[in-house]
Every structure is written in C-alpha cells, then in structure tokens.
Amino acid sequence: QLLLQQSGPGLLKPSETLSLTCTVSGDSISSGYHYWVWIRQPPGKGLEWIGTIYYTGSSYSIPSLKSRVSISVDTSKNQFSLRLSSVTAADTAIYFCARLRSAALPDAFDSWGQGTLVTVSS
Amino acid sequence: QFVLTQPPSVSGAPGQRVTISCTGSSSNIGGGYDVHWYQQLPGKAPKLLIYGDSNRASGVPDRFSGSKSGTSASLAITGLQAEDEADYYCQSYDSSLSGSVLFGGGTKLTVL
Numbered sequence: 001q002l003l004l005q006q007s008g009p010g011l012l013k014p015s016e017t018l019s020l021t022c023t024v025s026g027d028s029i030s031s032g033y034h035y036w037v038w039i040r041q042p043p044g045k046g047l048e049w050i051g052t053i054y055y056t057g058s059s060y061s062i063p064s065l066k067s068r069v070s071i072s073v074d075t076s077k078n079q080f081s082l083r084l085s086s087v088t089a090a091d092t093a094i095y096f097c098a099r100l101r102s103a104a105l106p107d108a109f110d111s112w113g114q115g116t117l118v119t120v121s122s
Numbered sequence: 123q124f125v126l127t128q129p130p131s132v133s134g135a136p137g138q139r140v141t142i143s144c145t146g147s148s149s150n151i152g153g154g155y156d157v158h159w160y161q162q163l164p165g166k167a168p169k170l171l172i173y174g175d176s177n178r179a180s181g182v183p184d185r186f187s188g189s190k191s192g193t194s195a196s197l198a199i200t201g202l203q204a205e206d207e208a209d210y211y212c213q214s215y216d217s218s219l220s221g222s223v224l225f226g227g228g229t230k231l232t233v234l
Contacts, residue, residue: 047228049225101173106223107156114167
C-alpha cells in the first residue's frame with residue numbers, strides 16, 4: 001500500500017528556511033514510473049503547486065517561488081524534500097507532498113501525504 | 123487570482139445532481155491539456171476523483187463523472203449524498219507558464 005509520510009517542523013520565524021521531507025513506502029522513487037511534487041494550501045484557501053522532481057534529480061518549480069525553492073531527492077532513503085528559504089507570513093500554509101500518476105507530464109496527482117501545517121510567525 | 127475559474131459554492135439536496143464548472147483558456151484547458159478533479163474533505167488531503175478529463179480514479183463511485191468542452195470542464199455528481207459535502211478542485215496545465223501546474227480556486231459543495 002502506497003504511503004507518503006511527511007516530516008518537518010511546523011513553526012518557523014520570518015527569514016528562516018522551511019525544510020520538509022516526504023518518505024515514500026509501497027513504491028520506489030527510483031523506479032522512474034512517477035514524478036513527485038510539493039503543493040501547498042494557505043489556511044482556508046486553494047491549492048498551489050510548488051514544484052516537481054524526478055528520481056534523477058531533475059526538478060522545476062513555480063516561477064514565483066523559483067529563487068527560494070529547492071527540491072531534492074534521496075533515492076537511497078526513498079525520500080524527496082522541499083526547502084523554501086527566507087520564509088514570510090505569506091508562506092504559512094499546509095504543505096503536501098504527492099505522487100504524479102505517471103512519468104508522462106503533465107498528469108494528475110494520485111496519492112498525497114497527510115499534509116504539514118507550517119506557520120511562519122515571530 | 124486563479125487562472126482556472128470555479129464557482130465558489132454549489133449546493134443540492136440529497137439525491138439531486140449538481141455540476142461544478144472549471145473555466146480556463148486556450149493556453150490550458152482549451153489547448154487540449156487534461157483536466158483532473160479532486161475532492162478535499164475538511165481537514166484532509168485532496169483525493170483524486172477524475173483524471174484525464176473523464177476517467178474515474180480507482181474506487182471512485184460512478185456517481186462522479188467528468189467532461190470537457192472547449193475551454194471549460196465540468197464535474198457532475200449524481201445521487202448526491204451527505205458524504206459528498208467537501209471542497210472540489212479542478213487541475214490542469216498551462217503552456218504559457220513555464221511548466222506550471224494550475225489549480226482552480228475550489229468549489230464548496232453543500233448538501234442541503
């Protein structure tokens with residue numbers, strides 16, 4: 001059974017770096033059959049795609065966050081991670097990791113992590 | 123705000139049929155890119171309902187169906203049930219936004 005388990009701190013101060021990890025079980029990131037993504041949702045608002053990564057490490061992200069976002073993959077641990085630098089209150093959101101249904105872009109997200117509420121506050 | 127436009131809310135009585143629209147443009151839905159639909163129950167992660175415009179994801183009841191025409195797509199729910207009360211999001215891709223994945227703003231479905 002596929003499970004995406006998120007981990008990482010939920011409270012940050014302005015200017016700090018957000019760091020979240022998504023550990024995948026029930027599937028192998030290195031199989032190359034899927035892409036993996038990060039998506040966020042400000043409290044009470046809609047979904048926003050952050051970025052996508054493949055097992056090779058090839059990644060891309062939403063232009064508005066590109067200068068602050070880093071997405072990486074560790075196939076030995078079957079994990080992928082998100083780093084978002086210089087956070088502000090506007091980055092307060094529930095962050096989700098998810099799996100793209102296939103390795104053919106673009107496609108739907110067929111499995112999601114449980115979500116991590118990240119609050120940025122001084 | 124959102125490039126894909128959804129109505130903020132829809133409602134229906136149990137047993138009724140409701141539809142949720144998702145309107146885009148020629149650079150996304152109208153450009154032939156697939157539309158996908160998600161259901162998000164309160165406090166939960168989104169769940170894939172429909173992929174590739176009209177294909178039901180595994181385990182999704184046939185009460186849920188999707189369609190697309192021109193620059194718009196729709197999600198239809200028949201035989202409305204109390205458990206269908208949730209937020210629904212459409213998703214597509216935009217060729218003008220450097221590989222960007224798009225979500226609609228979401229629609230709150232209330233079962234009366």
